[in-house]
Amino acid sequence: MPSPGARRRARPSGRRPLVHVALAALVLVGGTAAGTVFMRARALEGGSLAVSSAASSSVSPSASASTAPGADAVAEEASVEPVAAPEVDHDELLAAALADVPVEDGAAVSVAVLDLASGDSAGYGDARFDTASIVKTDILAALLLQAQDAGRRLTAQEKAYAATMIRDSDNVSATALWKAIGQADGLDAANARFGLTDTEGGDGLYWGLTQTTAADQLALLRQVFGDDDTSELSAASRAYVQELMGRIAEGQDWGVSAASGATSGSGFALKNGWLPRTATGLWDINSVGRVTVDGREYLVAVVSDGNTTKAKGIALVEAAARAAVSVFGATAGATTTS
Structure with a gap:
């Protein structure tokens, strides 16, 4: 990589x-x-x-x-x-907010965030990272898109795989559905329609080594949490993925959920990924999803690598998610009049 x-x-x-x-x-x-x-x-x-x-x-x-x-x-x-409010550079605000987030030497982090109410977004970093298990949301989205094209519903077995793959992050289920969509070729074809331009499926059965960017993960979240005008997925498909991401197993509900301050899925819907690298012993820690803060909804994607421990990677991702949402919390609803 x-x-x-x-x-x-x-x-x-x-x-x-x-x-x-x-x-x-x-x-x-x-x-x-x-x-x-x-x-x-x-x-x-x-x-x-x-x-x-x-x-x-x-x-x-x-x-x-x-x-x-x-x-x-x-x-x-x-x-x-009234005088119009000056243009806000959210990318600059995000960079400033992240400047206060401690990052270990050798580690890297990239962030993308969207305020669903205003449509404003911000991004930090454009490097590609291994997805680890956050690709499981992409796998399910690709499966649903293929089923829509074929005019069919998911089978009972596919639903069972999907539920354990998203809620429990089960790898066996992910491998089964990875094969079902045609592995990297199927994922890449779906992502071309989803608007993901910098994501490439992993070789062979190594779906966890799919490469992506924070911006592409935000684009995928817009497919899952968007509407008929912005998503290739049907309303039923979107609701299905959202429901599974809102019921993540206990112990796996860390990550971007920290920005919401909620302790249950009512305030967030997410998918996390974590991967220890055998060659270095360092950790890839990623988290993507939707959070609700003070009644406003945000889509947040944080990807990172080079973390010395899983715990430190989680702390980095959670601090970055809070910083991302704070960019819009400071400007939401602001107007200038005189």
Whole structure:
């Protein structure tokens, strides 16, 4: 496997100074004070100013003739239109949030997250990682897509395999369904339709060595948790995968679920993957799924490798998932008005 790129640090973003200006003008017509015009200037980011005044900067002769000398004509302040919120760079915010997540020397992590309510997403890293058992969601999605194409339902045996493969992460069941879909060729064909562009099925029966990116795993999650307009899977197929991912066996419900703070599947639906490397003794730790935080739903994919222990890999994945969701928690529903 090509070594993932080194983890990068986000560049701190600078703050633009705000300039507050107040302008007052005394307009004289024919040597007589016709009125005092107050204009208010409001500072915008970048030093640009928005000036508002209902009164004209000049007074017409008819207006000055009808106004007794010395009388004050106070300009009526016009309403100010709301200023659009500045564009948010969620990738930069995610990089900054991940800068506070400790990563072991030699380890690497990549993250992708989508706010389902707004449609905004963020990504960190584009290296490819071994899937380990998170590919089991992909295997099931490919099986369901093939069944849809054939106009059939899953058999009782296929359902039994699917249930233990997702809920218990059973490898024997995964191998059986891997063969059923045509192994790597079947997976790759389904992924081409799912929009996964950087995922390649593992050789032979090594489905756990399928290579993927966090961005591709987010694309797969959109197939599972999307709708008829965004997914190749039918509503029934999506509901089936979601139901299985929402009932993960006790002891395997770590990972992206940490971002939800929930202790049961009501707050998350996920699939995890973990793989000790025999050559190095290091761990691949991955987690993908949907989490609900303060009533908002997010799709989160975290992949990592080079962890010295399973526990440290899990801690990294969970911290990265919390950082990913925090990017949108800080900006959700934010508007700028004045």
